[in-house]
Structure formats: C-alpha cells, structure tokens
Amino acid sequence: MKLLxxxxxxxxxxxxxxxxxxxxxxxxxxxxxxxPIIKHPHTLEPYIPGSSLKGKVRSLLELQSGLVPFTKGGPxxxxxxxNINNDQQARGRKIIKLFGTGGAEEEELLEQEIGPxxxxxxxxxxxxxxxxxxxxxxxxxxxxxxENTINRITSVAQHPRQMERVPAGAEFxxxxxxxxxxxxxxxxxxxxxxxxxxLLTLDALGGCGSRGYGRIEFHxxxxxxxxxxxxxxxxx
Numbered sequence: 001m002k003l004l005x006x007x008x009x010x011x012x013x014x015x016x017x018x019x020x021x022x023x024x025x026x027x028x029x030x031x032x033x034x035x036p037i038i039k040h041p042h043t044l045e046p047y048i049p050g051s052s053l054k055g056k057v058r059s060l061l062e063l064q065s066g067l068v069p070f071t072k073g074g075p076x077x078x079x080x081x082x083n084i085n086n087d088q089q090a091r092g093r094k095i096i097k098l099f100g101t102g103g104a105e106e107e108e109l110l111e112q113e114i115g116p117x118x119x120x121x122x123x124x125x126x127x128x129x130x131x132x133x134x135x136x137x138x139x140x141x142x143x144x145x146x147e148n149t150i151n152r153i154t155s156v157a158q159h160p161r162q163m164e165r166v167p168a169g170a171e172f173x174x175x176x177x178x179x180x181x182x183x184x185x186x187x188x189x190x191x192x193x194x195x196x197x198x199l200l201t202l203d204a205l206g207g208c209g210s211r212g213y214g215r216i217e218f219h220x221x222x223x224x225x226x227x228x229x230x231x232x233x234x235x236x
Contacts, residue, residue, distance in 0.1 A: 001115050007178040007190060009225065012127055015172075016215040018145060018165040021206040037142060039162045040125075044128065046141055046166050052172070056205055057121075057196035058099045064199065064235075065091045078114070079100045079158040081173050094187050098178075115181060118189055124210070130171035143167045147211075157234035165213060174218070198234040 023038045039046050062068055062076050067088060070080045078101060081092045093114065100117030127142065134141065142164055148157040178190055197218055204214035220226040 002182045003179060004182055005180040007180060009176040009178070009193075009220065009222075011174055011218055011220040011222075011226075013124055013172040014217040014219060015166055015168055015170040016217060017168050018213050019048075019170070019206050019216070020163060020208055020213050021048060021163040033039065033159065035163045037166065045126055045131075045162055046170075047126070048124035048172050048174070049166075050123045052120040052206065053124070053200075054099065054119070056203070057193075057200055058095070060093055060199040060203060061192070061196045064195075065095060067092050075101070094189060094192055097184065097187060098189050098192055116179070116181075117182070118179045118181075120177045122177075124172040124174045127171040127173050131134050134170075140169075141166070141170070163208070194229055194232055195234050198229065198232050200233060 003024060014148075020035075021038050023036045037046055040085065058075070062071070065076075065088060067076055067080060067084070071077070071086065076092055076095055078096060081089045081096075084092075097114055098118050131141075133139075143166075145159060145163045145165060148160045149161055150156070151158055176192060176193070180189075201215075201217060203209065205216050206214040208214065220229060
C-alpha cells in the first residue's frame with residue numbers, strides 16, 4: 001500500500017436555515033439557556049465540529065447502501081459485511097475504506113487490505129469575511145428560538161423551551177482531506193465522498209432537522225469541483 005496523493009477540498013458552508021449542534025452542557029446556569037450550542041471555549045464563537053460532518057455524511061451513505069439493518073443502528077464494520085450479496089459488500093467496503101472502523105478490527109483490516117481511514121474532516125470556523133461583515137452590521141453569531149408543544153385537545157401551548165442556534169446566512173470555512181493509495185484507483189472514493197456531501201445538502205446537519213433546522217449548502221473553492229458537485233446526482 002503506497003500513499004500517492006492527498007486531495008485537499010476547501011470551501012464554505014452556507015447555513016440556509018438555523019443550525020443547531022448542541023454543546024451537551026450538563027450544568028444548569030441561572031439565567032442560562034436550556035439548550036446551548038457548541039462554541040469555541042476561548043472566543044465563544046460557534047463552529048461546526050468535523051466529527052458532526054463526518055458522522056452525518058457517513059450515516060447517510062450507510063443508509064443509502066441498504067446495510068443499516070445489518071448494523072442494528074451502529075456504525076458499519078467489517079463484521080457486518082459477512083453473508084451479504086457482493087454488490088452491498090463492495091459498497092460497504094468502500095464506506096469502511098473512506099471512514100474507517102473500530103480499532104478492535106485492526107487485524108481484519110490488514111488481512112482484507114482495507115488500510116487506514118482515508119478521509120478527515122476539520123472543524124469549521126466562521127468565515128473571516130462573513131464574520132467581519134456580521135460585526136460591522138451588528139449581527140449576532142447566534143439566535144435563540146422559543147419552541148413549545150401544542151395540546152391536541154385544548155390547543156394550549158405547553159412545555160416551552162429555548163433553543164440556541166446559528167442563524168440562517170452564517171458562513172463557515174470547511175476543509176476535507178482524502179488520502180489516495182495505489183490500491184484505491186478502482187474504488188473511486190472521491191466520488192463516494194462527494195456523493196455523501198451531496199446527500200447532506202438534501203438532508204440536514206445537526207439537531208432538529210425534522211423541524212427545518214440544519215439545511216446547508218457547500219461552496220467549493222475549486223471551480224471544476226464545484227461544477228462536478230452541482231451536476232452530481234446523489235442517487236445515480
């Protein structure tokens with residue numbers, strides 16, 4: 001196995017609807033929000049964790065592969081590829097090559113020549129140009145949306161809660177790297193990665209996607225890649 005190249009994909013993520021990636025605070029603060037979002041601990045600016053991007057893209061590709069019933073909801077692993085048809089097995093191997101699997105399968109990874117994880121997602125900070133414009137215009141980096149449930153009989157609002165989120169229009173820089181090995185030529189892993197990113201634009205990132213949160217767009221720095229992505233069908 002020989003490393004031939006590292007593909008560097010950069011650009012911006014445009015938030016189309018309020019984006020919520022929770023901080024998971026277990027501590028309640030007087031006057032604080034019930035549901036804060038994740039922020040940089042020093043600047044207190046919101047960011048998109050690379051793990052959130054990677055996890056959502058991977059889960060969407062696994063759903064598309066039809067292998068989720070074999071995993072019982074967990075991440076796809078080599079053990080799940082046994083006793084399934086060749087087409088699904090080949091698709092599953094590509095996903096595992098791209099995103100990796102648990103360390104418990106280290107020996108099997110070597111035996112089946114899967115090798116190391118190919119793709120890496122960096123954390124996404126606020127785009128500097130957008131941040132400057134937001135500061136100049138007096139925009140806030142986050143908003144608080146109040147939500148509740150409606151009693152189906154009395155039509156009375158109940159159980160109010162406050163959800164913090166990044167407002168629509170915010171822009172983040174993203175960077176994804178893809179290692180290319182000599183044995184991967186036939187797998188076309190860069191196309192699989194782009195298909196996963198395309199699926200994400202059709203779905204939602206972060207929490208509360210069924211309520212309209214988390215719709216995003218990717219804008220690529222490379223013009224050829226942007227054209228390829230625009231013409232790509234995630235379900236081809």
